[in-house]
Amino acid sequence: MPFSDLDRAAVARALAQIAQHEDDRPEAYFERLEEVELPPDTPPARGAGGGQVPGLAVRREDGFALRLSRGGRSWLAARDGIEPRLFAEALRQVARVLPTAVYPEPQLPVRPWPGPPRAEEMLAFPSRLQRAIRTRHVAFPLGLTLRRHRRHIQVVHLDPSAEGERESFYSCAVELPWGGYGTLFTELDEGTVDRLASTLVGLFRSRHALPPEAFQGTVVLAPAAAAVLLHEAVAHALEADVLAQGGKPDAAVGVELGSSLLNVLDDPGAAPKGVRRSTDDEGVPICRRWLLRAGVVAEPLADTSWASGSDALIAGAGRRGGRHSAPSPRSSHLELLPGTQSIEELLAGAEGGLYIAEARRGALDPESGRFELEVPYARRIRGGIATDPVGRCRIIGRVAELLAGVNGLGSDARAAGAGWCAKGGRKLPVWATCPTLRIEGVEIEP
Amino acid sequence: MKRSAELSKTLDVLRARGLDEAEALTKTGRGRRLERGPDTEVVSFHEERGWAVRAGGDRSSFFVCGTGALDPEAPWPEPNGLPIRLPKASPATAWNEPDDFDAPLVGEREGLRLLTSIEEELARELPGARLIYGVLEDGSSETGIVNTKGVVARIKTRVAALRLDAAFGRGGAARTAIYLAEREARRFRPRALARRLADQLAVAAPPAGEGRDRGEILLAPAVGQRMIAELLPLLVGPRAGDLASRLRDRRGRVASEHLTVIDDGRLAGGLFAAPADGEGVATRETVLIEGGAFRQPLLAWWQAPGGEARPAGCSRRASWRDLPKPGPTHLYVDVRDGVPVGGLLEEVRRGYYLIDSSGPASFDFEEDRFSLPVAGFAVHAGRATAPVSGASLEGGIGAFLKGIQALGRDLTFAPMEGMIGCPTLLVTGLEVKKGKT
Numbered sequence: 001m002p003f004s005d006l007d008r009a010a011v012a013r014a015l016a017q018i019a020q021h022e023d024d025r026p027e028a029y030f031e032r033l034e035e036v037e038l039p040p041d042t043p044p045a046r047g048a049g050g051g052q053v054p055g056l057a058v059r060r061e062d063g064f065a066l067r068l069s070r071g072g073r074s075w076l077a078a079r080d081g082i083e084p085r086l087f088a089e090a091l092r093q094v095a096r097v098l099p100t101a102v103y104p105e106p107q108l109p110v111r112p113w114p115g116p117p118r119a120e121e122m123l124a125f126p127s128r129l130q131r132a133i134r135t136r137h138v139a140f141p142l143g144l145t146l147r148r149h150r151r152h153i154q155v156v157h158l159d160p161s162a163e164g165e166r167e168s169f170y171s172c173a174v175e176l177p178w179g180g181y182g183t184l185f186t187e188l189d190e191g192t193v194d195r196l197a198s199t200l201v202g203l204f205r206s207r208h209a210l211p212p213e214a215f216q217g218t219v220v221l222a223p224a225a226a227a228v229l230l231h232e233a234v235a236h237a238l239e240a241d242v243l244a245q246g247g248k249p250d251a252a253v254g255v256e257l258g259s260s261l262l263n264v265l266d267d268p269g270a271a272p273k274g275v276r277r278s279t280d281d282e283g284v285p286i287c288r289r290w291l292l293r294a295g296v297v298a299e300p301l302a303d304t305s306w307a308s309g310s311d312a313l314i315a316g317a318g319r320r321g322g323r324h325s326a327p328s329p330r331s332s333h334l335e336l337l338p339g340t341q342s343i344e345e346l347l348a349g350a351e352g353g354l355y356i357a358e359a360r361r362g363a364l365d366p367e368s369g370r371f372e373l374e375v376p377y378a379r380r381i382r383g384g385i386a387t388d389p390v391g392r393c394r395i396i397g398r399v400a401e402l403l404a405g406v407n408g409l410g411s412d413a414r415a416a417g418a419g420w421c422a423k424g425g426r427k428l429p430v431w432a433t434c435p436t437l438r439i440e441g442v443e444i445e446p
Numbered sequence: 447m448k449r450s451a452e453l454s455k456t457l458d459v460l461r462a463r464g465l466d467e468a469e470a471l472t473k474t475g476r477g478r479r480l481e482r483g484p485d486t487e488v489v490s491f492h493e494e495r496g497w498a499v500r501a502g503g504d505r506s507s508f509f510v511c512g513t514g515a516l517d518p519e520a521p522w523p524e525p526n527g528l529p530i531r532l533p534k535a536s537p538a539t540a541w542n543e544p545d546d547f548d549a550p551l552v553g554e555r556e557g558l559r560l561l562t563s564i565e566e567e568l569a570r571e572l573p574g575a576r577l578i579y580g581v582l583e584d585g586s587s588e589t590g591i592v593n594t595k596g597v598v599a600r601i602k603t604r605v606a607a608l609r610l611d612a613a614f615g616r617g618g619a620a621r622t623a624i625y626l627a628e629r630e631a632r633r634f635r636p637r638a639l640a641r642r643l644a645d646q647l648a649v650a651a652p653p654a655g656e657g658r659d660r661g662e663i664l665l666a667p668a669v670g671q672r673m674i675a676e677l678l679p680l681l682v683g684p685r686a687g688d689l690a691s692r693l694r695d696r697r698g699r700v701a702s703e704h705l706t707v708i709d710d711g712r713l714a715g716g717l718f719a720a721p722a723d724g725e726g727v728a729t730r731e732t733v734l735i736e737g738g739a740f741r742q743p744l745l746a747w748w749q750a751p752g753g754e755a756r757p758a759g760c761s762r763r764a765s766w767r768d769l770p771k772p773g774p775t776h777l778y779v780d781v782r783d784g785v786p787v788g789g790l791l792e793e794v795r796r797g798y799y800l801i802d803s804s805g806p807a808s809f810d811f812e813e814d815r816f817s818l819p820v821a822g823f824a825v826h827a828g829r830a831t832a833p834v835s836g837a838s839l840e841g842g843i844g845a846f847l848k849g850i851q852a853l854g855r856d857l858t859f860a861p862m863e864g865m866i867g868c869p870t871l872l873v874t875g876l877e878v879k880k881g882k883t
Binding site for chain 2: 059074075077080086122161241244247
């Protein structure tokens with residue numbers, strides 16, 4: 001851990017110097033980031049040249065941010081690099097005092113970076129993927145960009161007891177002649193290769209399929225697609241800052257948002273190994289948070305800033321896009337509790353509808369509750385099975401109507417639907433565990 | 447060690463390792479961000495210091511970047527990637543640094559007062575309208591680039607950006623947003639911005655009615671900018687020439703004679719005006735379309751080896767973490783033939799004045815079709831008669847380019863992919879589709 005030698009007590013003592021009011025909450029956030037990128041294995045268009053990605057790219061960052069929160073206001077100062085002088089400068093900025101003011105410069109020992117990173121597992125991945133695609137008796141051109149992300153953080157408050165956290169995962173972006181696909185993994189094992197190959201082959205086989213006519217009917221969402229829907233329609237809808245756009249966030253507690261089948265949690269402690277957390281990005285212990293209990297809003301997502309002004313909101317869901325931005329309430333690992341139905345039973349109740357294996361992206365208008373989910377391809381359900389493919393389409397509607405239409409839950413909950421969430425320009429990895437989901441009365445548009 | 451010494455020492459070390467093509471970059475910057483949302487206010491200050499090195503030769507290369515000072519003796523990795531070539535030094539061209547680069551950043555009170563003023567002016571312009579979210583960012587940076595081919599460049603930038611989200615009506619039935627950038631935050635005018643938000647909110651209500659209609663269509667700069675940004679595949683990169691050639695008419699034109707499109711990396715007063723691009727290549731003006739005739743695409747030095755097209759310094763780096771990527775800097779429609787906008791509106795006998803565009807657009811260059819979500823007003827005899835919302839502007843890409851009848855003088859830039867500039871455009875030959883038809 002790069003921050004294991006950090007004297008957290010000394011940092012806390014320095015922070016104590018800028019707390020002037022009873023409700024002042026000073027905080028120091030240290031981060032170390034490493035991203036190793038393997039670009040697509042395609043030669044430049046006209047020979048080698050500038051502007052082309054030169055092999056494994058390595059990005060390494062150390063930095064910190066100091067923040068002073070007072071009621072709904074906060075002041076934040078961020079720096080690249082971790083040095084006592086920079087820390088004292090940042091303290092002066094958040095305290096908003098003249099540069100002549102003298103603040104302590106605590107020793108900030110940070111372990112040096114090891115030598116250049118090794119990434120054999122990444123270098124081997126493209127050929128493993130190609131092999132897995134060929135075993136499905138197809139071949140097509142693809143441009144794979146694979147990245148390994150490592151993040152260490154340490155948050156210190158006046159109470160310096162919070163331990164550091166570490167995350168490690170991979171992201172991939174695949175460019176295909178008929179569109180792109182992106183996902184996240186925590187390991188590059190055989191299961192990962194197999195799932196990615198299956199998804200890409202599914203996109204390949206449906207590339208010429210025509211979009212469906214606009215209709216209102218039943219859809220069955222596989223776990224990956226259900227996760228994207230819940231991320232947009234439940235997680236974003238229940239973030240305290242999003243709720244505040246329409247009034248007081250605590251007023252949402254007790255509101256019936258969807259079908260009584262829906263029990264949705266945010267639990268960063270149950271996320272896949274490698275990204276599992278015990279504290280959030282504000283150093284607050286995480287909790288197993290019930291977003292929806294039997295379709296009713298229970299505990300919206302909140303960080304310390306939103307929780308400090310409310311009895312109904314609980315902190316522990318503060319996430320940061322990086323040291324340069326303040327934390328805001330976001331989900332980390334969304335969990336939809338499984339039902340009892342088999343996939344066959346779910347399909348049997350969706351005659352004429354669509355089976356949707358993947359969803360590309362969603363969007364929610366928090367004020368109107370209008371929701372849209374992009375679907376790259378689907379399959380028409382006939383006679384209780386998913387048959388011929390249909391092309392790109394959209395699920396549209398209002399969140400409450402969509403969630404009220406849930407009438408079936410599979411027993412097959414699994415980790416699925418991981419991806420990047422870029423709300424407000426802050427890109428964060430999000431994870432989910434979901435079963436198959438059936439919704440009636442859904443509006444589909446080409 | 448001084449920054450210039452860090453850079454040249456790094457090149458020496460890499461050369462000594464047999465890496466003939468090596469480039470080192472350092473960047474420092476500072477900025478202030480003021481963010482106001484429902485019940486929250488965040489004031490941030492940040493200072494950045496980063497570096498990037500790419501090096502290799504005709505067999506392989508590496509790219510590494512990091513925070514803090516550049517250490518020439520760092521344990522550089524073995525080159526394991528694609529071969530690399532770097533640009534040679536360009537002939538020196540005159541460059542006068544704008545005098546407002548070093549103006550102080552916006553203060554906390556000053557910035558928050560700007561957001562408050564916009565909020566108050568908006569409520570005055572359109573009672574019941576409210577600002578949901580406002581972010582003001584003001585920052586400056588300095589980048590140094592050297593390479594083993596003799597490139598030595600120093601680039602300074604100064605940018606203030608403003609994002610405003612506003613709502614109107616019960617439950618926020620109408621919503622709109624604007625995002626704009628200036629050299630300094632002090633150039634944002636609260637009353638003008640509030641008026642623009644109020645105009646956009648007035649036409650952002652849920653759509654009423656369905657149908658398709660044609661007529662004379664006036665596109666405000668915000669809509670024209672969006673159209674030009676969506677047409678970038680026709681203007682930028684090695685494939686652009688092929689795409690544009692499909693739109694040529696019998697006279698060899700791809701657009702109306704009124705249309706001249708230019709990219710200029712050193713545009714006077716331009717937000718990203720600089721003597722060199724993100725690889726240290728000298729910037730210049732490049733005419734892409736002139737009087738409706740396609741002249742050449744915008745190409746970086748490595749995309750046009752020995753061809754007819756003249757390359758330009760047009761590689762941009764989003765930050766020190768990113769590799770340079772060719773793209774527009776200030777790409778705009780020339781307004782030398784422009785007329786007053788009031789005159790253009792008077793010319794519309796029956797048609798539309800479209801003032802806003804938000805939401806996903808679809809541009810199909812193979813099929814020569816596009817659809818762009820728009821909002822604005824129906825116009826009769828030069829007067830706005832009814833709001834039009836939830837509509838889309840549709841037609842052929844070639845029909846749009848060739849259907850430009852006149853230009854306004856109100857050239858305005860918006861931060862999109864680079865800065866995209868467009869005046870008001872009077873266009874015929876397109877359709878406005880309302881509702882679900």
